[in-house]
Amino acid sequence: GAVVSQHPSWVICKxxxxxxxxxxxxxxxxxxxxxxxxxxxxxxxxxxxSNEGSKATYEQGVEKDKFLINHASLTLSTLTVTSAxxxxxSFYICSAKEAYSSYNEQFFGPGTxxxxx
Amino acid sequence: xxxxxxTQPGMFVQEKEAVTLDCTYDTSDxxxxxxxxxxxxxxxxxxxxxxxxxxxxxxTEGRYSLNFQKARKSANLVISASQLGDSAMYFCAMRETxxxxxxxxxxxxLLVTP
Numbered sequence: 001g002a003v004v005s006q007h008p009s010w011v012i013c014k015x016x017x018x019x020x021x022x023x024x025x026x027x028x029x030x031x032x033x034x035x036x037x038x039x040x041x042x043x044x045x046x047x048x049x050s051n052e053g054s055k056a057t058y059e060q061g062v063e064k065d066k067f068l069i070n071h072a073s074l075t076l077s078t079l080t081v082t083s084a085x086x087x088x089x090s091f092y093i094c095s096a097k098e099a100y101s102s103y104n105e106q107f108f109g110p111g112t113x114x115x116x117x
Numbered sequence: 118x119x120x121x122x123x124t125q126p127g128m129f130v131q132e133k134e135a136v137t138l139d140c141t142y143d144t145s146d147x148x149x150x151x152x153x154x155x156x157x158x159x160x161x162x163x164x165x166x167x168x169x170x171x172x173x174x175x176x177t178e179g180r181y182s183l184n185f186q187k188a189r190k191s192a193n194l195v196i197s198a199s200q201l202g203d204s205a206m207y208f209c210a211m212r213e214t215x216x217x218x219x220x221x222x223x224x225x226x227l228l229v230t231p
Binding site for chain 1: 164
């Protein structure tokens with residue numbers, strides 16, 4: 001099956017710093033990638049939809065200036081958490097849909113656990 | 118409004134027994150897709166099974182089957198012959214034609230006991 005990687009798998013940073021998380025589709029092209037956030041013992045909540053070559057679409061309540069998304073190629077989307085604060089500590093998961101495919105499955109990355117001190 | 122409802126926060130099942138995890142959904146879209154994912158403690162999301170709204174037959178994938186009752190808007194996951202490795206969180210999700218993003222339910226924690 002298709003593989004999606006995320007890097008880093010975990011990160012600890014100080015409050016006020018910025019953190020970049022990468023999401024890569026390793027063996028397929030993805031015109032659309034999704035970023036989800038999952039707080040402990042809660043469900044996945046969609047943060048934004050990332051489309052290659054265009055601006056991301058953010059869900060209501062998600063600050064686009066705080067969570068910067070770039071989808072510069074068909075295999076890479078990045079999420080940058082700017083000026084991170086402890087409340088941003090969460091599990092961030094990306095998923096990707098294969099381009100030009102009518103297949104319905106989304107392929108998820110392994111997630112990135114962010115801890116802001 | 119919650120589009121996916123999973124009413125069972127936690128479930129226990131004995132090894133080798135079958136278990137049903139409930140999921141109901143709400144949509145006015147005639148075309149939609151329903152998914153089940155397994156999330157072990159490592160956090161990765163593992164795709165289990167998919168059911169399209171126009172599919173006539175219930176989806177099956179090995180030990181997983183989806184009991185799709187369209188009129189009731191339910192899409193329950195049935196796991197047959199439970200194994201210890203099935204212990205995990207299980208999420209039901211829906212995709213509507215407005216996009217490919219998934220709406221997830223709150224999940225059900227399944228514990229398989231020896």
